[in-house]
Amino acid sequence: MKKRYFIDKIADYVGQEVIIRGWLYNIRTSGKLMFPQLRDGTGIIQGVVSQKEVSEKVWEDFKKLTQESSLIVTGTVAKHPKKEEYELHVKDVEVIQVAEAYPITPKDHGIEFLADHRHLWVRSQRQTAIIKVREEIIKACRDYMYDNGFTLFDSPIFTPNAAEGTTTLFSSDYFDLGKAYLAQTGQLYAEAGAMAFGKVYDFGPTFRAEKSKTRRHLTEFWMIEPEMAFYDIYDDMDLIEDFIVYIVERVIKSRRKELDILERDITKLEAVKKPFPRITYDEAVEIINKKNVPLIRKKADGGEEEIRPFPWGEDFGAPHEEAVVEDYDRPVMVYNWPSEAKAFYMKRDPENPKVVRGVDVLAPEGYGEIVGGSEREDDLGLLESRIKEHNLPMDAFGWYLDLRRFGSVPHSGFGMGIERVVCWLCKLDHVRESIPFPRLMYRNRP
RNA sequence: UCCGAAGUAGCUCAGUUGGUUAGAGCAUCUGACUGUUAAUCAGAGGGUCGCAGGUUCAAGUCCUGCCUUCGGAGCCA
Numbered sequence: 001m002k003k004r005y006f007i008d009k010i011a012d013y014v015g016q017e018v019i020i021r022g023w024l025y026n027i028r029t030s031g032k033l034m035f036p037q038l039r040d041g042t043g044i045i046q047g048v049v050s051q052k053e054v055s056e057k058v059w060e061d062f063k064k065l066t067q068e069s070s071l072i073v074t075g076t077v078a079k080h081p082k083k084e085e086y087e088l089h090v091k092d093v094e095v096i097q098v099a100e101a102y103p104i105t106p107k108d109h110g111i112e113f114l115a116d117h118r119h120l121w122v123r124s125q126r127q128t129a130i131i132k133v134r135e136e137i138i139k140a141c142r143d144y145m146y147d148n149g150f151t152l153f154d155s156p157i158f159t160p161n162a163a164e165g166t167t168t169l170f171s172s173d174y175f176d177l178g179k180a181y182l183a184q185t186g187q188l189y190a191e192a193g194a195m196a197f198g199k200v201y202d203f204g205p206t207f208r209a210e211k212s213k214t215r216r217h218l219t220e221f222w223m224i225e226p227e228m229a230f231y232d233i234y235d236d237m238d239l240i241e242d243f244i245v246y247i248v249e250r251v252i253k254s255r256r257k258e259l260d261i262l263e264r265d266i267t268k269l270e271a272v273k274k275p276f277p278r279i280t281y282d283e284a285v286e287i288i289n290k291k292n293v294p295l296i297r298k299k300a301d302g303g304e305e306e307i308r309p310f311p312w313g314e315d316f317g318a319p320h321e322e323a324v325v326e327d328y329d330r331p332v333m334v335y336n337w338p339s340e341a342k343a344f345y346m347k348r349d350p351e352n353p354k355v356v357r358g359v360d361v362l363a364p365e366g367y368g369e370i371v372g373g374s375e376r377e378d379d380l381g382l383l384e385s386r387i388k389e390h391n392l393p394m395d396a397f398g399w400y401l402d403l404r405r406f407g408s409v410p411h412s413g414f415g416m417g418i419e420r421v422v423c424w425l426c427k428l429d430h431v432r433e434s435i436p437f438p439r440l441m442y443r444n445r446p
Numbered sequence: 447u448c449c450g451a452a453g454u455a456g457c458u459c460a461g462u463u464g465g466u467u468a469g470a471g472c473a474u475c476u477g478a479c480u481g482u483u484a485a486u487c488a489g490a491g492g493g494u495c496g497c498a499g500g501u502u503c504a505a506g507u508c509c510u511g512c513c514u515u516c517g518g519a520g521c522c523a
Contacts, residue, residue, distance in 0.1 A: 030486090031479040050480075066474085081481070101456070106484045107472045108458050112515055168521080185523090211447060212521060223523060298448080298520080317520075360523095372523060417523030442515075 007043035010086050013077045020045070020088065023123070024069045024099075026106055027062070034062050038073060038088065044125065046080070046087045047073060054090060061095050067105070068123070070096035115432065119446045122436055129258035130433055133251060134422045138203075140250035141224050141416075144243055145201050150226060153193030153200035155186025157207075161396035168208045170219075182207035185415060188345070188400050190227035191376060194411050195403055201226040213441050215430040216368060218419060220439040227413035233347075233357035233375040236412035237333055240361055240371055241276050243416075244331060248272045251425050262426050268365065269425065271329040280336045281355065284324045285310050293323045313338040318368065325362045331370070335359040344386040346374040347410075359414070367424040373414025380404040 005018040022040030029035070032051040037044055049062050065071065075088040103117055104124065114121045121127055145152070158172075158180040174180035186202040193200035203224045210217065226239070252259070252269055259266055279287075294306035295314055310320070316334075325332050336355040339348060346356035361371035377383045383404055387394055422434035432438040437446065 026484080028482045028485055029479085030482050033480045033482075035482050035485090037483090046483085048481080052480090083483090101474055103456065103473090105457060105473050108484095110458070110516085113457065115515095206523085208522070210521060212519095213447095213516095214518075214520090214522095217522070221523065296519080304449095304519095315521080369523060415523060420523055 007038070007040050007045045009042075010045060010077055010088075014079065014086065015077065017074065017076050017091070018088070020073045020075070022071070022073075024065050024067060024071060026067060027065060036062060036065070036073075036090075038071075039123070041128075046085075047075060047090045048087055049090045054092075058090070058093050061093050062090075064098060065095065066099050067102040068099040068120075070099070072096065111432075115438075115443060116446075118437060125261055127433065129261040130422065130426050130428070131436060132258045133255050133262075133426050134418070134434060136251050136255045137247055137418060137421055137425065138222075140247045141203065141243075141418075143250075144246050145224075145226065148199075150199045150201050151193070151197040153190060153197065153202055154204055155183060155189035155202045155225075157183050157204065159183045161393065168210045170207050170209045184208050185223070186225050187227065187413060187415065190225050190413060191400070191403055191411065194227040194229045194413070195407065195409070198230075199226070199228045211441055216420060216423075218431055218435065218438055218440060221431075222418040222435070223415045224418065225413060225415040227411065229409050229411045231375075231412040232410055233335060233359060233373075233412060236373050236375060236414060237276075237278060237335065237359055240333070240359070240373060240414055241274050244276075244361070244371070245272060245274055247421070248425065259426075264425070264427050268329070272364075273330065276331050276333050276361070277328055278333045278335065279324070281334060281338065282312075282336070284316070284320075284334050285312060288316075288320050288323050291323045293319050295320075313340060315341045321362050321368050322366055325364055325366070328364060330364060332362045332364075333359050334362065342374070344390040344392060345376050345383070347377045348382065357412075363420070363424045365424065365427070367420065370420045370424060371414050371416045373412065375410065375412040378404060378408045378410050380408070 005013065005020060007020065007022075010018070020038055020040055022038050025037040025039040025044055027034060027036045034049040036047040036049065038047050049059065051059050072094040073088065073090055074092040075090040077086055078089055080087045102120070104114070104120055122131065158174065159182075160177075160180060168184060169181040171179045171181050184206055186204065186206070190200055190202050193202070201224055204222065205220055206223045207220050209219060226243075228235070228239070231239070248269055252266060256266075289309040292308060293310065294308045295310050296304050296306055296317070298304060316324070324334065335358065336349060336352070337358045337360070339346070339354060339356045342356050342358045346358045349355045349357055356374065358372070358374035360369050361373075362368060363370045377386060380401060383401065384394070387397055419431045419434040422428070423431055426434070428434060432440060
């Protein structure tokens, strides 16, 4: 195999001659000296080209290089005279391609322009750092599951039925079988897996055709969904807490360099420790009312009205989540939700049938809901009546009801949206930076 | 879907109460500079002012419609 050198490991080669294969990130000239910034995907290193130390051809080659031109550079690694980093004293260059005028210049750009050039934007230092953190989060998720006895049990992306109502599904024709929908969750299938393996998870893209245009929504996003037999809601919350702490610790430990590039305040992440506060929906409403945060509702005439106190039974909006979370330095778990605000499969609390044993985990620093979980309804009759209440087609759920006919057990699970976790850990303003090619309501290219 | 804002050079923007040939920085090209850090300095090229109508002696600027994008709300992970 050909010997390969990479910029992130360049400190091992001080005083030695190396070959860097990559792209020109930027170049500064100063008379008989040039300072090309070389990028190879693992990092950036400054080159030093001195006219009196290189051939005329090398000097002329560098003069014609443009931003993002591809090249192979041979040189000697040395300590930077002013900074705590290394530089490459260039001896030779092989120009692979001189790039056309590169659209993403070192100055500011608007978000529309950057989004249109996402295929090039991903080369920039900030974007590569985000994608590295994303990778670490995903690897940490899978490692946690593997190390704790979960079996990977992936669910289909084409599904014949909706799990949480029909308004938010993408549909397509499926041969002679009518419509197929893109999955909005793999949970129902994961429940089948939990009855086979005890503890499973699925992990893949999910799709929601919600016409929501916010900094937190994608139409295509990745979700990890663990599902566990013989877990009640409290076991579920124990697991969620342990899982999130593990992921945050991994990112702090393994992606320090990227967090620094992103200028992330790491002390905020180091505060994410067990135990997370656990408060009921009722207690959350009390906090909201103590802070006098109203529910804003649209009126028939198009105007808005502010309702105080917060009416029991309503789901929380962003200001309510913020009110609940702002006093804490770590994620907050809100559980025992009003049943009408939540999905049909959540188990009713035997002590209070008005609430279900569902839990939302709200991230600190205003990042909102990152996890939604619940204990599942394990009683056949109650589940059937809930499907009827939600006006869902009973026949589509035949196989799912079988899980309650053949060895039904108490079980729980949750779903964690990867992009929202990436946003939180990287402190991003918008989910569009949390995935290489975001799909948004108003954008599906490049 | 609703509310709000914006579209002027490849990019980011300025453009006054409507008034000569629409400007700046970056990028590109030419040149200067042996330690630059979004380098700097001198010069050059680069425009269907989103689209379509309208008002006016005169429209980037005022009016109407449309398109696109951005921000927010609701819903959610």
